[in-house]
Amino acid sequence: MKNRTKKNRPKYNKTNYSQSKKKQKKQRRNPLPFLLIPVLVLVLVLGARFLITRLSDRGGQGKTDQTAPEVSTDEQPEEKMSVHFIDVDQGDATLILSDGHAMLIDAGGNAKGTAVQKYLMDREVSSLDYAVCTHPDEDHIGGMDVILTKFDCGQVIMPDVESDNASYPHLMDVIEDKMIRTMDPVPGTTFDLGQAKCTILAPAGEYEDTDLNNWSVCLRLDCGDSSFLFTGDAEEAAEQDMLAGDRELGATVLKLGHHGSSSSSSPDFLDAVSPTFAVISCGKDNDYGHPAEKTLEELKSRDIKVFRTDLQGSIIATTDGEQITWDKEPDQSWQPGVYKGPWGNHDSESEEGTTEEVHKIDDSETDSDAAGDRSATDSYDYILNTNTMKFHFPDCPSVGDMADHNKEGSNLSRDELIEEGYSPCGRCNP
Ligand SMILES: [Zn+2]
Ligand SMILES: [Zn+2]
Numbered sequence: 001m002k003n004r005t006k007k008n009r010p011k012y013n014k015t016n017y018s019q020s021k022k023k024q025k026k027q028r029r030n031p032l033p034f035l036l037i038p039v040l041v042l043v044l045v046l047g048a049r050f051l052i053t054r055l056s057d058r059g060g061q062g063k064t065d066q067t068a069p070e071v072s073t074d075e076q077p078e079e080k081m082s083v084h085f086i087d088v089d090q091g092d093a094t095l096i097l098s099d100g101h102a103m104l105i106d107a108g109g110n111a112k113g114t115a116v117q118k119y120l121m122d123r124e125v126s127s128l129d130y131a132v133c134t135h136p137d138e139d140h141i142g143g144m145d146v147i148l149t150k151f152d153c154g155q156v157i158m159p160d161v162e163s164d165n166a167s168y169p170h171l172m173d174v175i176e177d178k179m180i181r182t183m184d185p186v187p188g189t190t191f192d193l194g195q196a197k198c199t200i201l202a203p204a205g206e207y208e209d210t211d212l213n214n215w216s217v218c219l220r221l222d223c224g225d226s227s228f229l230f231t232g233d234a235e236e237a238a239e240q241d242m243l244a245g246d247r248e249l250g251a252t253v254l255k256l257g258h259h260g261s262s263s264s265s266s267p268d269f270l271d272a273v274s275p276t277f278a279v280i281s282c283g284k285d286n287d288y289g290h291p292a293e294k295t296l297e298e299l300k301s302r303d304i305k306v307f308r309t310d311l312q313g314s315i316i317a318t319t320d321g322e323q324i325t326w327d328k329e330p331d332q333s334w335q336p337g338v339y340k341g342p343w344g345n346h347d348s349e350s351e352e353g354t355t356e357e358v359h360k361i362d363d364s365e366t367d368s369d370a371a372g373d374r375s376a377t378d379s380y381d382y383i384l385n386t387n388t389m390k391f392h393f394p395d396c397p398s399v400g401d402m403a404d405h406n407k408e409g410s411n412l413s414r415d416e417l418i419e420e421g422y423s424p425c426g427r428c429n430p
Contacts, residue, residue: 077320077323077325078320079318079319079320080098080194080195080196080223080319080321081096081098081194081195081196081221081223081226081318081319082096082097082098082316082317082318082319083096083221083228083253083316083317083318084123084314084315085255085281085307085309085314085315085316086108086115086116086309086314087309087313087314087315088107088112088139088143088309089108089109089112089283089284090109090139090259090282090283090286090288090290091106091108091109091112091139091140091142091143091281091283092106092134092139092140092232092233092255092259092281093105093106093108093112093116093119093143094106094230094281095120095125096193096196096221097123097194098193098194098195098196098223099194099195101129101193101194102120102125102127102128102129102193103128103129103130103132103193103198104116104120104128104130104131104132104147105132105134105230105232106132106133106134106232107140107141107142107144107146107147108139108143109143109167110138110142110143110166110167111142111143112142112143113144113145113146113147114146115143116143116146116147117143117146117147117150119314120147120151125151126151126152127151127152127153127154128147128152128153128154129154129155130153130154130156130157130183130191130193130198131144131147131148131155131156131157131180132156132157132217132230133156133158133159133171134158134159134216134217134218134230134232134233135158135161135213135216135217136158136161136163136165136167136168136171136212137163137165137212137213137233138163138166138167138408140232140233141163141167141168141171144171144174145167145170145173145174148171148174148175148180152178153178153180154181155180155182156175156180156181156182156183157183157185157200158182158185158217159185159203159215159216159217160184161209161212161215162209163212163405164386164387164405164406165386165405165408166384166386166408166410185202185217185219186200187201187202187203187245187247188247193221196221196223197221197222197223198220198221198222199219199221199222200218200219201219201220201229201242201245201247201249202216202217202218202231202234202241202242203215203216203238203241204218204238204241204244205237205238205241207237207238210405212405213232213233213234213235213238213263214234214235214237214238215238216232216233216234216238216257217232218230218231218232220248220249220251223319223321224320224321224322225252225321225322226252226253226321226322226323226324227250227251227252227253228251228252228254228255228317229249229251229253229254229255229273229275231255231257231264232257232258233257233259233264234257234258234264235257235258235263236263236264236266236269238257239257239264239265239266239269240266240268240269242269243269249269249272249273250272250273250274251273252275252276252324253276253277253278253279253324254270254273254275254277254278254304255278255279255280255281256278256279256281258290259281259286259290259291260282260291260292260296260308260337261288261290261292261295262292262295265295265298265299267298270298270299270302270304274302275304276304277304277305277306277307277317277324277326277330278299278307279306279307279308279309279315280306280307280308280309280310281309282308282309282310282337283310284310284311285310285337285338286310287339287340287341288337288339289336289338289339289340290337291308291336291337292336293336296335300334305330306330306334307326307328307330307331310337311331311335312328312331315327315328379411380394380410380411381394381411381412382394382409382410382411382412382414382430383402383407383408383409383410384407384409384410384417384422385407385408386406386407386408387403387406388406389421389422390422390424390425391414391417391422391423391424391425391430392425392427392428392430393430394409395428396425396427396428396430397427397428398425398427398428414430
């Protein structure tokens with residue numbers, strides 16, 4: 001850029017100069033008396049002197065005047081977009097800002113809504129253009145009711161699937177009460193967010209109603225040459241459906257699906273996206289073994305640089321449309337998560353990241369999200385079965401048999417739960 005500007009400038013002057021010469025030639029041919037010639041010569045000489053003086057003056061001052069903005073452009077590239085991977089413990093929440101426009105992809109679990117709200121307020125976000133609920137699992141939409149209550153939002157983008165967790169009706173109530181427009185995530189749909197362009201890529205297939213992860217809204221953001229791919233909790237089936245489509249998947253940054261679990265980020269998908277950077281959003285010492293050792297190995301073998309919210313807290317990437325700048329160095333630990341068994345049973349059954357599968361086999365019903373409702377359950381007084389409408393003590397053996405997507409933690413009192421329509425379990429008699 002610098003060189004081009006410098007080359008252009010003399011060219012421009014030259015052109016002007018030769019143009020005036022041409023004009024002068026034309027005037028020569030003019031049948032005006034010869035008397036005019038000395039006058040013209042004088043004008044030319046004076047004009048040329050004036051021009052030379054001005055140019056050299058410029059040259060002198062120019063070193064401060066003109067190099068200053070060039071230097072500052074080099075050192076502080078204009079920020080066209082920033083992407084904030086907010087640390088919400090076990091869950092997802094990503095804020096994208098560009099030119100005063102804002103989009104939030106997921107808002108963490110129920111307990112994190114206020115923290116995400118504070119993060120947005122600290123960034124002086126007053127309203128959201130878009131709120132994306134990738135899929136209705138608790139660790140993604142739990143905090144969204146708070147966000148949509150506190151901030152005005154242009155549109156909510158969410159897949160057409162329901163969840164029976166306690167957060168889902170709260171979210172739907174807010175959307176209805178505030179009459180927020182909702183957008184169907186039809187693959188191929190594009191929209192602008194400030195200087196960035198957003199393309200919806202998934203859900204690109206049909207899945208079981210209970211297979212919530214694969215229903216995840218996936219989208220890519222392009223800002224100049226920088227691109228980001230967000231895949232929610234999409235697992236291999238959804239990745240295959242995206243690969244089967246014709247849409248561009250290649251991206252500079254991939255936010256790894258399903259918190260770095262081995263059920264996502266299949267080799268084919270990683271090859272197609274071919275990211276330079278990967279971001280993993282998961283909780284410190286989470287019970288699910290996220291990120292999986294297998295996933296980390298796939299990343300390492302491809303020389304992909306990794307950022308992790310569990311080890312590094314919130315992570316911010318900014319781009320000027322050419323380069324992506326990170327507020328932290330990539331994590332070098334390559335430390336996989338340790339599976340601690342269902343419900344934080346700390347007898348490690350860690351089997352290099354196959355925890356999701358183990359869990360799915362345990363549950364005869366389809367497990368929508370092993371990383372979902374169980375997070376931080378040890379801090380709850382009661383565990384609810386949203387399907388049978390029974391409530392249990394956390395150590396009740398029935399809790400272990402419960403399908404994950406029916407489990408909810410609660411700190412309501414016994415009476416309040418009964419008022420809400422729950423009845424005490426006959427085994428643990430809470
Ligand atoms: Zn999920
Ligand atoms: Zn999740």
